[in-house]
Amino acid sequence: MSITNHTGIEIGIYTLADIGPDPLTGKTITPKQRMNEMIQAAKLADEAGLDVLGVGEHHRLDYASSSPAVILAAIAQATKHIKLTSTTSVLSTLDPVRLFEDFATLDLLSDGRAEILAGRGAFIESFPLFGYSTNDYDELFTEHMELLLQLNKNERVTWSGNFRSPLRNAEISPRPIQKKIPIWIGVGGTPESAVRAGKFGVGMGLAILGGDPLRFKPLVDLYRKTGMEAGHSSEALKVAVTGHAYISETTQQAKDEFFPYYSNYWTYVNRQRGMGSRMSRADFEHMASPNTALLVGSPQQIVEKVLHQHELFGHKRFLAQVDIGGLPYHKVAKNIELLATKVVPVIKKATSK
Template sequence: MEIGIYTLGDLGPNPHTGETISTSQRLREIIELGKLADDAGLDIFGIGEHHRLDYATSSPAIVLSAIAQVTERIKLTSTTSVLSTLDPVRLFEDFATLDQISNGRAEIIAGRGAFVESFPLFGYDLSDYDALFEENIKLLQQLNREEIVTWQGKFRSNLKNAMISPRPIQEELPIWIGVGGTPESAARAGRLGTGLALAILGGNPMHFKPLVDLYYQAAIEAGHSRDSLRVAVTGHTYIAKDTQQAKDEFYPYYSNYWAYVNKQRGMETRMSRSDFEHMASPETALFVGSPQQITEKILQQHELFGHQRFIAQMDIGGQSFSDVAKGLELFANEVVPIVRRETSK
């Protein structure tokens, strides 16, 4: 199994001090986190895209290019690129450039996005939310296959013998579709033969099994080889020496995280400790606990989904960089080796 970490670059206040770090400091810390992940031997590092003042990363390709300069082997991906409002040509050329800079380490996870601020920002109608994504993902795949592209669609200007430059070092960029819980999105990933990246942020993982089954069914019906299909699972993660310590330390950050995310969506709600305890219980998808418990949860999900990649989000809720780095060290040293060993059997 490939294992890595990702960040959305959120700029939340530290719940203990009330202080929020600057965008420039957050970006420097993200670059350093990518270097630490590479040094620790992780396989993948991802950066999300948001167009808000309370997030630091509106352009994953630029930040990943900076990380490419201080890393050697780790794969670099968006988590995710909001393809409904991105020009597929611009997205492909940005990540093909990243692939050249990183010597063949670029990937794209494309999604429809959990926020909608990019629609008015780039002049798109929210009522075209799904149709935009469908058109753009198909064009992105064609750009990935062909150097000279002729194409006609509804939402952007047509292409006639357009040269798409640069070409990536890889024969094709790996493209995944990020899915939060929509059956139609899982089926689309299968139908188009992309990877499936599941964002499982809570609840019972069993609820996501039908999405994986639907992905494989749609792919096989569309004529794609089972061997070419890939599933990734992502999840919020916090690790400490023992589970009680992990829950005690993480609750203020996690409650804080959902407080400002819900506020961004127009809701004034906070997570109670009892709700958090339920979310962090052994049978749920929230990865909070000792290295042993985190390992067990990853392996339980692997038995359920048979996925090839796990990506943890470890830096949410206004945590200090030193705390995130400490969690990464535990993850890399005490979780990853066991997961790799057990999943390679």
């Protein structure tokens, strides 16, 4: 069911590989099954003509993906066309040389499809794991980003900073197929992050998980203004938007089917963050209402929401997270199919003008 269409905005899916119990059966799948299903979903997305596939990084037993580059390398062998990105790589606690070389290797394995979305991460478990202090949260990210951009530009690098040993004419190998690996910064909602992405002149990936998307417009404007003032071209200043999505034939059906899983997802994410709150059906109905960013509904409802966001942000890419809360694989596959066949063609047409 290929619908490859290169006009209009890029549309894809991403996963954080959370491993939660299915709220309807109580069963939790193994990390091995989760991995197999991620590869199946990637194949399906590729065959359906989606543009991008992302895999996130977490260092916890309730997630299956501590190494996006390794998972994406496996996916590269099972797919042909889809771009392969991290969503996100926790750059504060990754060695930039290791990260770059891993994704340059992925670029060779995938015939030039690798990208990096770097962020500071929603969790901080990687800091003690790799011997870093959360006191250096911002400084680590900035320094590592500066080095990553140099590695992407030059095959030999001389560099020194505060958090790792200096490089003296170091050979950075292998070089990717692409002239440069596309690099983005993931932004949650702070003006500082938007300014940083603009100054660096890299793409900005905006995570909009709920609420009125209008509140993110100042961040996009700030990013573009900062980037232009720093001398970067408007082509370099690309915006991507990511969000949670669940699609069914009707909006009511989508809400009825997705509520147990979405409530379940936030129950365990909040528990991971030390909060005990549960989502009520009324809360969910409010979160999924027509003027919000949560993409739950019929294909038409999803199209309207994505196009509304596009009017606000003029973004070049949209990624949907379609596999959270213990959702069984057959529902994930149906989600991908409806996205590719009913939503993508309409959005591509509307945004290719």
